[in-house]
Amino acid sequence: MSKCSKNVSDYVTSKPKQLWSLGLVESMKDPKSIYKENERIVVIRDKYPKAKIHYLVLPREDISSIYKLSKEHIPLIEEFGQIFKEIQKEHADFFLHCGFHAVPSMQRMHMHIISNDMISTCLKTRIHWNSFTTKFFLPYKDVLNKLKEDGLIDKMSPETHKSFMSIPLKCNQCDFEPKTMPQLRQHLLTHVQ
DNA sequence: GTTCTAGAAC
DNA sequence: GTTCTAGAAC
Numbered sequence: 677m678s679k680c681s682k683n684v685s686d687y688v689t690s691k692p693k694q695l696w697s698l699g700l701v702e703s704m705k706d707p708k709s710i711y712k713e714n715e716r717i718v719v720i721r722d723k724y725p726k727a728k729i730h731y732l733v734l735p736r737e738d739i740s741s742i743y744k745l746s747k748e749h750i751p752l753i754e755e756f757g758q759i760f761k762e763i764q765k766e767h768a769d770f771f772l773h774c775g776f777h778a779v780p781s782m783q784r785m786h787m788h789i790i791s792n793d794m795i796s797t798c799l800k801t802r803i804h805w806n807s808f809t810t811k812f813f814l815p816y817k818d819v820l821n822k823l824k825e826d827g828l829i830d831k832m833s834p835e836t837h838k839s840f841m842s843i844p845l846k847c848n849q850c851d852f853e854p855k856t857m858p859q860l861r862q863h864l865l866t867h868v869q
Numbered sequence: 870g871t872t873c874t875a876g877a878a879c
Numbered sequence: 880g881t882t883c884t885a886g887a888a889c
Contacts, residue, residue, distance in 0.1 A: 696870055724871075781870045800871095801884080856883065 729791035778832040
C-alpha cells in the first residue's frame, strides 16, 4: 500500500492508535486528578469541565463502556449512586446531574457528575452542549433501571446520535433558543445560581 | 476527547 | 473584515 506510510509500531502493537481515548485511564492514576477513591471506584475532576462542577466516576475494573455491563454489575452501578449522593452533599449549593453519554469517546466506563449552570470556558461547541442537555445524556437512574430490567444497555444508532447532536441550541434552564454558542454562553451567565 | 483552521455566515 | 462552525488529524 504505497498510500500508507504508517509506522511499523502500528502493526506490531495491539494498542489502539487513538491514544487520546485512554486519557481517563491515565488520569485515574494521577493524584492531581483524583477527587476521591475507594477499593472499587475512582472519582476524577474532568480535565475540561463543562460546568462549575464536573466530575467523572469510574470503576477500577476494566469495563470499557456501559455497553459491557450486565446484571452482575448492578451493585457497582448502585455504588455510583451512593457516590453521587455524597458529592451532592459536598456541593449543597449546586444542582448536580449524573448520567452517561450514549456514545462515549473515551475508554473506561464513566459517569458524569455535572452542575446545571454549564458555565465554563471549556464549553465551546454544539456537541458539548447537546451531549449534556438532550437525551444523548442517559440519566443514571434510567441506566440502573434498564440494567435491572433487561441486563444490558441498548446501543444508540449512529442516526439517532447524529440527530441529537444537530438539535438546535436551547437553554437548559429556560426557553431561550440562542443562535450561536457565544450567545448561549453569554446567556448562561444571566441565570442566578 | 481536543486542536487547528478553512471557509461559511454574518 | 470578523465571528463562528465543522471536519481532518498519516
